[in-house]
Amino acid sequence: MEKRRLSLIHNAYIVFLKDLHVEFRSRYAVNAIFLFAITTLTAISFSIGPIRLRSEILSPLLWIILFFSSMSGLAHIFVREEEQQTADTLRLLTTPNSIFLGKWFFNVILLFSLEVLIVPVYLAMMGVQVNSPGSFLLIIIIGSIGIASVATLIAAIISQASAKGALLAVLSFPISLPVLISGIHGTQLAMDGSTFAETLSDLQILFSFSIVIITLSLLLFEFIWRK
Amino acid sequence: MILDKSWWKYLLGLWMLLVILGAFLYAPPAKGLGETARIIFFHVPTAWLASLAFLISAVGSLQYLRTQEKKYDIWAYSAAQIGLIFAILATVTGSIWAKKIWQSFWNWDPRETSIFILLLIYAAYFALRSAIDIEEQKAKLSAVYSIIAFVTVPFFIFIIPRVYESLHPDPLINPEGEIKMDTRMLQVFINSLLSFTLLFFWMLRLKIETMKIYLKLDQSVSK
Numbered sequence: 001m002e003k004r005r006l007s008l009i010h011n012a013y014i015v016f017l018k019d020l021h022v023e024f025r026s027r028y029a030v031n032a033i034f035l036f037a038i039t040t041l042t043a044i045s046f047s048i049g050p051i052r053l054r055s056e057i058l059s060p061l062l063w064i065i066l067f068f069s070s071m072s073g074l075a076h077i078f079v080r081e082e083e084q085q086t087a088d089t090l091r092l093l094t095t096p097n098s099i100f101l102g103k104w105f106f107n108v109i110l111l112f113s114l115e116v117l118i119v120p121v122y123l124a125m126m127g128v129q130v131n132s133p134g135s136f137l138l139i140i141i142i143g144s145i146g147i148a149s150v151a152t153l154i155a156a157i158i159s160q161a162s163a164k165g166a167l168l169a170v171l172s173f174p175i176s177l178p179v180l181i182s183g184i185h186g187t188q189l190a191m192d193g194s195t196f197a198e199t200l201s202d203l204q205i206l207f208s209f210s211i212v213i214i215t216l217s218l219l220l221f222e223f224i225w226r227k
Numbered sequence: 228m229i230l231d232k233s234w235w236k237y238l239l240g241l242w243m244l245l246v247i248l249g250a251f252l253y254a255p256p257a258k259g260l261g262e263t264a265r266i267i268f269f270h271v272p273t274a275w276l277a278s279l280a281f282l283i284s285a286v287g288s289l290q291y292l293r294t295q296e297k298k299y300d301i302w303a304y305s306a307a308q309i310g311l312i313f314a315i316l317a318t319v320t321g322s323i324w325a326k327k328i329w330q331s332f333w334n335w336d337p338r339e340t341s342i343f344i345l346l347l348i349y350a351a352y353f354a355l356r357s358a359i360d361i362e363e364q365k366a367k368l369s370a371v372y373s374i375i376a377f378v379t380v381p382f383f384i385f386i387i388p389r390v391y392e393s394l395h396p397d398p399l400i401n402p403e404g405e406i407k408m409d410t411r412m413l414q415v416f417i418n419s420l421l422s423f424t425l426l427f428f429w430m431l432r433l434k435i436e437t438m439k440i441y442l443k444l445d446q447s448v449s450k
Contacts, residue, residue: 157355161368167358177383205385209379213379
């Protein structure tokens, strides 16, 4: 039993490394997600100009940028396998769950690296004062795990459909609304300098949502993946 | 002969006629809300059926994944289609009432938000189905999506009331768990709920039978 569990993690890690290699050959997803985020950020910053916004508006804007940037790049992980016709080989090589975990981890890392760049730039460009940086970081981190989990699962579904690009956002939006609502609410509290205890309920929702989606993905992914 | 099998359909017609008459003539206007409260006899059943259809669709999807039998996919799809009609009806009736009482058609009250999310999920479900060509894939992937959507619903029940305050009247679903309604209103309301539910199952059965006939036709053509 112990050995099987280890091999699941190990195989997932190998799938992750493989995706990392393939990604750096073309850099498609990285380019898409980074450029999309920067374009949106510039558009927002440019249209608002020198006006200082309140946290009620700053927090939703940040999450809108993060959500739609993820929608532009996170589907690529499964769409690529279908487009380059490597999916069947992958099906033969390892178990569905290790594939899912590897690809999920790749998407989480991709979204994190986006945030490392975009969140400081956003804070600087919009002149945001974050009064509780600890809660702010935690909410962004756990929230993006939630978004990445939903996006990975939905990406697996839409990679087998036509009209892939538009579908990801349409299908992910209702599912990731809990993340968006409590993410926006929590980020706003953190910007205004609430204590950790006040943002705790948002963190709990974000955390439990991610756990539920990951568990559900591991249960359902086999049905999506097997032909 | 026809009368033997479908006697209940005539009875349902009569029943719903009585409900409509009762809603306007028998039930008294509610305190505070006045005559507009009569919408409860039509609005609440549609909202309830939209949720019931969503549940049936999720159960059908789960059964489909377990057994891979086509009939469960037909169940899930038909329930979603009829559920969408009732969700739209609930949204429209609620919105008209909100214009009268809250002075605006839409203001993101928690109940409005929930029905809107339900509409979004239904829309996404049909968008997904229309984007897949192979029948088995269509059934399987939309079943998975339906289950994911169903599992996220409890989150909304926790989140939305915390962020947004509700002005929605709560004579039935409230924290105290009491039914705050006039006896005559309650009589009409319960009859309306039951007759609408019966109507829903009739519609669902019709839809499922039609889908099965289509399926048979397709199979005989391809042979």
